[in-house]
Amino acid sequence: MLTADLVDARRRDGELLLRPLDRDGRVEALAVGAALLEAAHACVGKRREELDEAWDAAADGAAPKRFKMVAGLRKLVADACGFEAETEVDPIELRRVLFTHASEARRAREEGERFDRDAVVADAAKLLAIPPEVVDRALFSDLRSEHVLRAPPALDAASLVEAWELGQAQAVLLTAVRITCEVSSASPGLVRAFFAKLKFNKLLFSAERIAGDEAHGWRIVIDGPYSMFDAVTKYGLRLAIAFPALRVLERWSLVADIKWGKAREALVFRLSCDDARAPAERGGAAAEVASAPDAAAPAPASRTVDAAKTRRKKKSAKAAATPIPSPEELHLSDDVRELLDGINRGGSGWRARPASVLLDVPGQGVCIPDLELRRDGERQPIYVEVLGYWSRDAVFRRVELAERGLGARVVFAVSSRLRVSAEVLDEAIASALYVYKGKMSPRAVADHATRIAGSKR
Amino acid sequence: MPSLSFNAGTIELRGAAEDAAFVRDTALAWDARAACFRAPAIAYADVIRALRADGVAIDDEARRYTELERRAIVHREPRPFQAEAVEAWRRARGRGVVVLPTGAGKTHVAVMAIEDRRRSALIVAPTLDLVRQWYDVLAATFGVAIGVVGGGEHDVQPLTVTTYDSAYLHMEHLGSRFGLVVFDECHHLPSPTYALAARLAIAPFRLGLTATPERTDGLDAALAALVGPTVYRRDIGELAGEYLAEYDTERVEVELSPEEREEHDAERQIYRDFVGMNGIVMSSPRGFGEFIMRASRSADGRRAMKAYRRQRELAFAATAKLAYLEHLFSVHRHDRALVFTQDNATAHLVSRTFLVPVITHQTKVTERSAILSAFAAGTYGAIVTSKVLNEGVDVPDANVAVVLSGSGSVREHVQRLGRILRQREGKRALLYEIVTARTTETFTSDRRREHDAYR
Numbered sequence: 012m013l014t015a016d017l018v019d020a021r022r023r024d025g026e027l028l029l030r031p032l033d034r035d036g037r038v039e040a041l042a043v044g045a046a047l048l049e050a051a052h053a054c055v056g057k058r059r060e061e062l063d064e065a066w067d068a069a070a071d072g073a074a075p076k077r078f079k080m081v082a083g084l085r086k087l088v089a090d091a092c093g094f095e096a097e098t099e100v101d102p103i104e105l106r107r108v109l110f111t112h113a114s115e116a117r118r119a120r121e122e123g124e125r126f127d128r129d130a131v132v133a134d135a136a137k138l139l140a141i142p143p144e145v146v147d148r149a150l151f152s153d154l155r156s157e158h159v160l161r162a163p164p165a166l167d168a169a170s171l172v173e174a175w176e177l178g179q180a181q182a183v184l185l186t187a188v189r190i191t192c193e194v195s196s197a198s199p200g201l202v203r204a205f206f207a208k209l210k211f212n213k214l215l216f217s218a219e220r221i222a223g224d225e226a227h228g229w230r231i232v233i234d235g236p237y238s239m240f241d242a243v244t245k246y247g248l249r250l251a252i253a254f255p256a257l258r259v260l261e262r263w264s265l266v267a268d269i270k271w272g273k274a275r276e277a278l279v280f281r282l283s284c285d286d287a288r289a290p291a292e293r294g295g296a297a298a299e300v301a302s303a304p305d306a307a308a309p310a311p312a313s314r315t316v317d318a319a320k321t322r323r324k325k326k327s328a329k330a331a332a333t334p335i336p337s338p339e340e341l342h343l344s345d346d347v348r349e350l351l352d353g354i355n356r357g358g359s360g361w362r363a364r365p366a367s368v369l370l371d372v373p374g375q376g377v378c379i380p381d382l383e384l385r386r387d388g389e390r391q392p393i394y395v396e397v398l399g400y401w402s403r404d405a406v407f408r409r410v411e412l413a414e415r416g417l418g419a420r421v422v423f424a425v426s427s428r429l430r431v432s433a434e435v436l437d438e439a440i441a442s443a444l445y446v447y448k449g450k451m452s453p454r455a456v457a458d459h460a461t462r463i464a465g466s467k468r
Numbered sequence: 469m470p471s472l473s474f475n476a477g478t479i480e481l482r483g484a485a486e487d488a489a490f491v492r493d494t495a496l497a498w499d500a501r502a503a504c505f506r507a508p509a510i511a512y513a514d515v516i517r518a519l520r521a522d523g524v525a526i527d528d529e530a531r532r533y534t535e536l537e538r539r540a541i542v543h544r545e546p547r548p549f550q551a552e553a554v555e556a557w558r559r560a561r562g563r564g565v566v567v568l569p570t571g572a573g574k575t576h577v578a579v580m581a582i583e584d585r586r587r588s589a590l591i592v593a594p595t596l597d598l599v600r601q602w603y604d605v606l607a608a609t610f611g612v613a614i615g616v617v618g619g620g621e622h623d624v625q626p627l628t629v630t631t632y633d634s635a636y637l638h639m640e641h642l643g644s645r646f647g648l649v650v651f652d653e654c655h656h657l658p659s660p661t662y663a664l665a666a667r668l669a670i671a672p673f674r675l676g677l678t679a680t681p682e683r684t685d686g687l688d689a690a691l692a693a694l695v696g697p698t699v700y701r702r703d704i705g706e707l708a709g710e711y712l713a714e715y716d717t718e719r720v721e722v723e724l725s726p727e728e729r730e731e732h733d734a735e736r737q738i739y740r741d742f743v744g745m746n747g748i749v750m751s752s753p754r755g756f757g758e759f760i761m762r763a764s765r766s767a768d769g770r771r772a773m774k775a776y777r778r779q780r781e782l783a784f785a786a787t788a789k790l791a792y793l794e795h796l797f798s799v800h801r802h803d804r805a806l807v808f809t810q811d812n813a814t815a816h817l818v819s820r821t822f823l824v825p826v827i828t829h830q831t832k833v834t835e836r837s838a839i840l841s842a843f844a845a846g847t848y849g850a851i852v853t854s855k856v857l858n859e860g861v862d863v864p865d866a867n868v869a870v871v872l873s874g875s876g877s878v879r880e881h882v883q884r885l886g887r888i889l890r891q892r893e894g895k896r897a898l899l900y901e902i903v904t905a906r907t908t909e910t911f912t913s914d915r916r917r918e919h920d921a922y923r
Contacts, residue, residue: 078765103835106825110825111848113823113824114824114847117798126798131823132823236475239499243664430529
């Protein structure tokens with residue numbers, strides 16, 4: 012991931028604006044990316060220091076105004092490289108033997124007697140049964156600067172530039188204190204995956220339907236519990252990690268309150284699907300630019316506009332064709348995966364699979380079940396939402412939602428560490444609160460499901 | 469009855485009406501998202517006191533810390549100033565900062581404070597080396613299992629040690645489990661991120677320990693809110709001789725060789741020309757950042773950066789400096805010497821040249837421990853380090869410090885001196901500062917010596 016200091020952006024009227032790549036910029040980015048990758052491939056077996064020099068040379072011709080882009084691409088290439096220490100001898104053991112011997116030799120000499128480094132090295136080499144020249148070579152071979160490039164990056168220039176564009180937005184979000192986003196998608200699975208990602212990252216959010224787009228649109232405010240008292244960037248990393256799940260939605264926009272730079276200046280950062288094109292299409296555009304016969308020449312303004320229009324047309328076609336990921340593709344945390352497997356192995360008659368619905372109580376909020384349980388003869392599924400170590404707040408909100416009518420039967424699984432009693436959920440409601448200690452029991456969840464299914468409510 | 473609970477670094481009051489009058493004088497604010505009153509965890513003690521004063525009964529589920537079951541099994545007679553410090557802290561309701569010079573026994577002050585309050589306690593230290601050191605002291609003093617959070621471990625016990633980084637990451641989960649938090653080297657605490665570690669904890673009792681509370685950014689003023697006021701302070705001059713080793717400081721100026729001087733001046737000129745041409749004011753707070761930014765934009769800039777680095781390198785590791793260091797190694801070959809450098813490259817150069825062990829931030833914990841143990845045992849007579857041994861780490865046997873290069877920070881210099889001041893019978897500590905004449909080092913040296921300890 013890029014860091015905030017590598018973001019190519021400018022401030023204007025209280026906003027932080029990313030500098031998008033224009034046609035020339037994209038050509039240059041692809042050229043620099045290719046040169047950096049090529050240098051890395053040519054430096055396999057060489058030390059990091061030599062690789063740094065090769066990268067300096069590779070980026071030498073880049074336009075000065077693009078220095079942040081160059082630095083960002085370089086970081087991403089470096090992150091994708093595999094380095095290793097040369098391991099002909101254990102450097103820690105070598106240092107122990109050498110320095111111990113040197114200390115003894117220094118103490119044993121007379122006042123004014125010269126410290127004979129070469130003799131000490133030769134003696135230590137003898138003790139270690141290695142040639143003296145290996146001692147000097149291997150002395151600090153475990154240091155980062157001495158590491159040798161073993162595996163060059165396995166990506167091409169187009170995907171590197173694509174990763175840089177995503178990384179730019181993510182790096183800004185690292186400094187975010189709160190995000191408000193509006194999303195719209197005809198694919199419930201994608202929206203659900205986004206909510207699941209927020210939940211997985213233990214972010215708090217409030218969600219409501221967007222007036223005029225009740226069928227598919229959501230307005231979501233995302234932050235953390237402490238955000239009420241202070242604009243903290245503590246949740247920035249989690250917000251950045253959740254961003255790719257937002258980007259795959261058909262329509263989305265976000266407004267982030269950020270604290271920018273060393274001075275932590277309060278700014279606003281806006282981004283939408285109109286600014287950031289879909290990843291697959293970006294690859295296409297990159298290929299188009301790279302393969303254009305006049306790729307290196309500046310494009311006429313009218314052509315740029317036409318190209319943008321074409322891209323927008325392509326994008327809408329692309330959006331309509333976005334495949335809905337199967338429920339199995341949705342992200343499951345380890346404990347939920349374990350519960351799912353346990354229920355399917357347990358012989359309770361219930362079959363579990365990842366849920367793909369959102370349960371919405373208009374004006375009140377949304378519940379995002381993790382699992383869907385079905386069994387023969389049961390027409391409606393029972394859902395399981397794992398609240399785990401979330402907050403007591405979240406539990407009480409779910410209780411309120413259930414009381415107001417979720418339109419589905421749900422087992423809410425809550426850790427006993429939240430100190431919530433199962434009784435807070437009225438028995439007259441077709442849902443259950445399962446309070447567990449330590450680890451969730453698949454059998455207990457199945458029992459709760461059976462109880463709810465068997466009730467006449 | 470309203471109930472108070474801890475939730476992710478905040479306290480929630482439930483079961484009270486939105487217009488309840490009794491919350492008026494507290495930090496509690498209505499949170500419409502959750503239909504409850506909420507306050508940052510740090511306000512816990514004030515909220516409890518205010519509600520009690522108003523006769524409001526509450527069910528306190530927030531407090532999840534306990535009284536310590538076992539008292540200390542090792543009792544050391546405190547030095548008078550240690551007893552005075554704990555008494556001053558107690559008078560301040562168990563909230564405050566104690567300022568004592570390195571080597572004066574701040575750890576014992578903390579042990580006395582834990583013994584005095586007998587509450588579950590969390591010790592927050594800046595490095596894993598210090599975590600290991602606190603772990604050893606607490607385990608030996610209290611004879612119970614000590615928890616560690618950080619460095620790949622997550623074991624929470626009534627007495628637990630952690631780093632500032634881990635405290636920032638985990639306090640939203642741990643914040644209700646300790647009645648006392650000790651912030652070691654608490655001058656680190658007021659940074660925007662670390663400060664959250666203090667704000668997300670309910671601990672009514674807080675103790676800050678430092679030799680140098682002052683920060684150049686002025687944020688030390690925040691310590692009063694995060695920990696408490698400075699309740700006790702003694703400086704090096706007041707304790708030297710009786711409780712700290714007597715010491716001498718010696719500044720040695722060396723000259724660059726003619727070749728080094730020529731190269732130094734030429735490189736410096738390249739760097740100065742670039743700075744001048746770009747209108748960069750290096751003395752301004754943003755100067756260096758601007759230089760880095762502009763230097764990365766062009767080949768000339770990259771050359772200027774290279775020149776900047778080279779002229780520093782020449783000053784940091786001048787041939788005459790290394791020759792004098794060899795002389796000091798010879799003179800003090802039966803002593804225990806710590807050599808401090810400004811950067812890792814010089815530390816590695818010294819290590820490679822003189823074959824002495826080196827500790828930098830890249831040194832793995834196991835190797836660091838082995839080096840420090842061997843130094844304590846006398847196997848090694850010297851260690852070279854960049855900055856990681858500047859503060860806290862206990863190297864009681866060290867009696868010679870050589871500052872080969874450093875920053876202009878008074879705090880850093882005082883901390884480095886402190887490494888050799890732990891008292892031993894007949895010990896007289898010596899601090900050498902080797903400075904390359906007619907380079908920026910002389911100015912840097914003057915700045916860092918602006919402390920009573922060097923007058």
